[in-house]
Amino acid sequence: MLENLLERNRLWSRSRQDEEPGYFSRLASHQAPEFFWIGCSDSRVPANVVAGLDPGEVFVHRNVANVVHSSDLNLLSALEFAVETLKIREIIVCGHYGCGGVKAATEDLPHGLADHWLEPIRRQARYHARALDQHSDIEVRRDRLAELNVIEGVSRVAETPIMRRAWRAGAEIKIHGLIYSLKDGLLRDLGCTIRRSDLPNSEERAS
Numbered sequence: 001m002l003e004n005l006l007e008r009n010r011l012w013s014r015s016r017q018d019e020e021p022g023y024f025s026r027l028a029s030h031q032a033p034e035f036f037w038i039g040c041s042d043s044r045v046p047a048n049v050v051a052g053l054d055p056g057e058v059f060v061h062r063n064v065a066n067v068v069h070s071s072d073l074n075l076l077s078a079l080e081f082a083v084e085t086l087k088i089r090e091i092i093v094c095g096h097y098g099c100g101g102v103k104a105a106t107e108d109l110p111h112g113l114a115d116h117w118l119e120p121i122r123r124q125a126r127y128h129a130r131a132l133d134q135h136s137d138i139e140v141r142r143d144r145l146a147e148l149n150v151i152e153g154v155s156r157v158a159e160t161p162i163m164r165r166a167w168r169a170g171a172e173i174k175i176h177g178l179i180y181s182l183k184d185g186l187l188r189d190l191g192c193t194i195r196r197s198d199l200p201n202s203e204e205r206a207s
């Protein structure tokens with residue numbers, strides 16, 4: 001298995017180098033991505049591939065069910081580096097339909113540590129229970145919950161001291177919420193973008 005993977009890597013490296021001589025030495029010298037992607041660990045939703053981006057174009061953080069925990073040091077470290085060092089312009093929180101993490105959050109079965117991790121999704125399910133219950137199909141309910149988890153994630157990123165500081169300093173960074181469909185390979189904009197001008201009071205906007 002591993003030998004197979006290494007062989008595929010060698011083929012990829014060779015064809016990339018043939019297509020664009022000097023590609024790796026250019027990429028090795030620096031990275032200047034425009035995007036920071038917060039997505040699900042699901043193997044079917046790799047940021048570069050589904051967004052049609054090349055290596056060097058998107059800085060990525062992924063976890064089970066793209067949950068934004070405001071105390072997640074891994075996510076916060078990546079966010080801080082993306083905002084303060086890489087100076088990215090667009091942050092994308094991306095969920096997907098048919099998400100196993102969202103499904104687990106709607107089940108009563110014990111999932112071990114994942115139950116702690118997925119608690120914010122359970123909270124969203126409780127908070128929006130009445131609206132979710134209007135859908136009789138459980139898959140539709142879970143997909144709607146996946147959307148709500150993205151929208152909540154966008155708000156949580158916006159509330160981090162990292163983003164508050166960056167916006168106060170004048171950075172025009174936008175945070176978008178997208179959802180990906182495994183069935184057609186398309187990303188959809190959930191229309192929950194938060195930008196600097198959305199900050200609640202003028203004091204925050206003063207640079």
Ligand SMILES: [Zn+2]
Nearest residue numbers: 040042099100
């Ligand atoms: Zn998922």
